[in-house]
Amino acid sequence: MAACGLSGALPAQQAVFRSRLDLVTFGVTVTDRRGTVIDNLVAGDFEVFEDGTRQTITHFAPGGAGTSDLPLHLGLLFDTSGSMGEDIRLARTAAIRFLNTLSDAEDITLVDFDTEVRVATYGQRDFPRVVERIRGREPGGWTAMYDALGVFLDGAGENEGRTILVVYTDGGDTRSTSRFNDVMTLVRASDVTIHAVGFMEHQPSSVRSSQRGRLREIAEATGGQAFFPLAMKDIEAAYEKIVAQIRNQYTLGYTSTNTARDGRWRTVEIRVTRPDLKSSRIQSRRGYFALYAK
Numbered sequence: 001m002a003a004c005g006l007s008g009a010l011p012a013q014q015a016v017f018r019s020r021l022d023l024v025t026f027g028v029t030v031t032d033r034r035g036t037v038i039d040n041l042v043a044g045d046f047e048v049f050e051d052g053t054r055q056t057i058t059h060f061a062p063g064g065a066g067t068s069d070l071p072l073h074l075g076l077l078f079d080t081s082g083s084m085g086e087d088i089r090l091a092r093t094a095a096i097r098f099l100n101t102l103s104d105a106e107d108i109t110l111v112d113f114d115t116e117v118r119v120a121t122y123g124q125r126d127f128p129r130v131v132e133r134i135r136g137r138e139p140g141g142w143t144a145m146y147d148a149l150g151v152f153l154d155g156a157g158e159n160e161g162r163t164i165l166v167v168y169t170d171g172g173d174t175r176s177t178s179r180f181n182d183v184m185t186l187v188r189a190s191d192v193t194i195h196a197v198g199f200m201e202h203q204p205s206s207v208r209s210s211q212r213g214r215l216r217e218i219a220e221a222t223g224g225q226a227f228f229p230l231a232m233k234d235i236e237a238a239y240e241k242i243v244a245q246i247r248n249q250y251t252l253g254y255t256s257t258n259t260a261r262d263g264r265w266r267t268v269e270i271r272v273t274r275p276d277l278k279s280s281r282i283q284s285r286r287g288y289f290a291l292y293a294k
Helices: 088-101 124-136 145-156 180-189 205-220 232-247
Strands: 002-006 023-031 046-050 053-055 057-061 072-079 107-113 117-123 162-169 193-198 250-255 265-272 281-283 287-289
Touching (some): 023 046, 023 057, 023 265, 072 088, 072 124, 088 124, 088 232, 107 145, 117 124, 145 162, 145 180, 162 205, 162 232, 180 205, 193 205, 193 232, 265 281
Parallel strands (some): 072 107, 072 162, 162 193
Antiparallel strands (some): 002 117, 023 281, 046 265, 057 250, 107 117, 265 287
């Protein structure tokens, strides 16, 4: 297990897309109008466009059993600041229950934060220690959520396979040295799929809307979702959707026709071509930062 405590400014980071042999990869989930995952598609059912130019799909892994060979890394971003006081018990129960649904994860990285950011990575055999840590810290202090998110994304950059992060927070940030726009650059540059579980019931009405909006923006930029539960039954329904997405996520890869290594953002649009699925919803990252060569 590796652990460290962090506070203060994050180091300057160049946001680049990390790839092997310039293969650009995207995790993709397809759902129908009712939100049911569609798991029977093949490579020929997809089209990929980068900055409006069609790309040739050279790598494809189906959802379901086809993703079992890809290592799964699980992250939890857990808010223990004072503003979570009335929701901390529900948040703890929710986080522990989620961990129990993904026992095949290769490792678990827990980032708990208030005024400071603390990060530790555990193997599956250390699951009881993760639970102990989630249960052990009492709420208090300010909220450095953006710094915590930046710390996790920086550490996840070298993961092989898939990385899923679930954020448990009320959505406010009162401490970070990083700004929201800076963190969104890191979010868009990463391969991490982020889901947010926002506890908004006890937040002032004056900030509730903006906090919900930012959590949605963070999650949807990565192909994830944001949920705002009021009770454990709402969280269980959200987990069904999250786990279904993880278990049935397609992986598409291509080598870009744009060979420039300029570090610029490239917008990617993924489409399903089957006529009977025109109304389907596609969840995926919306682009990537190209490699940068000086």
